[in-house]
Amino acid sequence: MTIADSRSTPLPTIAFIGGGNMARSLIGGLVARGVAPGSIRVAEPVTALREALAADFGVVTFSTAAEAADGASLWLLAVKPQVMRTVCTDLAGLARERAPLALSIAAGITAGQLERWLGGGVAVVRAMPNTPALLGAGITGLFANTRTDPAQREQAAALMGAVGSSVWIDEETQMDAVTAVSGSGPAYLFLLAEAMQAAGVAQGLPAEAARALANQTLLGAARMLTETDDTADVLRARVTSPGGTTQAAIETFEAGGLRELVGRAIAAATARGRELSAAND
Numbered sequence: 001m002t003i004a005d006s007r008s009t010p011l012p013t014i015a016f017i018g019g020g021n022m023a024r025s026l027i028g029g030l031v032a033r034g035v036a037p038g039s040i041r042v043a044e045p046v047t048a049l050r051e052a053l054a055a056d057f058g059v060v061t062f063s064t065a066a067e068a069a070d071g072a073s074l075w076l077l078a079v080k081p082q083v084m085r086t087v088c089t090d091l092a093g094l095a096r097e098r099a100p101l102a103l104s105i106a107a108g109i110t111a112g113q114l115e116r117w118l119g120g121g122v123a124v125v126r127a128m129p130n131t132p133a134l135l136g137a138g139i140t141g142l143f144a145n146t147r148t149d150p151a152q153r154e155q156a157a158a159l160m161g162a163v164g165s166s167v168w169i170d171e172e173t174q175m176d177a178v179t180a181v182s183g184s185g186p187a188y189l190f191l192l193a194e195a196m197q198a199a200g201v202a203q204g205l206p207a208e209a210a211r212a213l214a215n216q217t218l219l220g221a222a223r224m225l226t227e228t229d230d231t232a233d234v235l236r237a238r239v240t241s242p243g244g245t246t247q248a249a250i251e252t253f254e255a256g257g258l259r260e261l262v263g264r265a266i267a268a269a270t271a272r273g274r275e276l277s278a279a280n281d
């Protein structure tokens, strides 16, 4: 594992194939960080999504993948795993002509599958970002196939580095675990936020107050995790006065099997990544 730092590498024209939720987070993050909207081409079949991306970010939009991809040497494949094979197969002729770097953010789908569907001999990078990319606060796991040269690896790291930090993964099989921890991870925090807000309301707080208290607590705690050198267990111990309120809550979480439940949830997400690869081959 190496931490990527390629912030000074210039980005080429990028073709997003798929303009849904994750593409929107990445595009928003890239434009907010100074990437020229005219250098971002987006293929998206849903008219409303296309129009919203053009209106919000000034990017160039197309209804078909081939139109967007034809103008770019970096293709960011941002469609669902279930349609990736068809999308890549349709682009295989163009891939032979343009020899692009194909950077896929799809859960589960392997570099070998992508290379095969794109016609073979293609430089492929798998990236697993997350939606905080929209705020420049994302983290991405990256894996490159052997066709990818150092300049293309730099480009991939520069793209994802513009919207947060990134980490190279040496073993492709670990990408499913990356997906389970950080790709899906924001949803786990949002679920916790929902539960804390509802619990606050159940204890008599007004909904708005419960929302502000829960959300700012998650933000403050996340900043302590990332901006101090203390580990999570040390930070937790500092909140937990012996015989106090936190201890009462933590003992309830432990008795309910929270750690084991998180382990099972992340194992299920990891296994689902492998299933998505097999089911869509």
Ligand SMILES: NC(=O)C1=CN([C@@H]2O[C@H](COP(=O)(O)OP(=O)(O)OC[C@H]3O[C@@H](n4cnc5c(N)ncnc54)[C@H](OP(=O)(O)O)[C@@H]3O)[C@@H](O)[C@H]2O)C=CC1
Residues within 6 Å of the ligand: 017, 018, 019, 020, 021, 022, 023, 043, 044, 045, 046, 049, 064, 065, 078, 079, 080, 081, 083, 087, 105, 106, 107, 128, 129, 130, 131, 183, 184
């Ligand atoms: N959402 C997230 O937090 C993350 C998602 N990912 C990965 O990103 C990928 C996209 O996920 P997400 O953004 O959530 O999904 P979305 O469904 O929101 O976005 C995918 C978009 O691609 C469109 N599309 C379908 N076929 C084509 C085509 N041939 N050419 C161009 N666009 C097409 C879809 O249209 P239509 O709806 O009509 O099919 C849809 O609008 C997935 O592979 C997922 O695993 C990775 C990390 C995080």
Ligand SMILES: O=C(O)[C@@H]1CCC=N1
Residues within 6 Å of the ligand: 107, 179, 183, 184
């Ligand atoms: O839920 C999913 O499958 C995608 C991949 C990671 C986040 N969203």
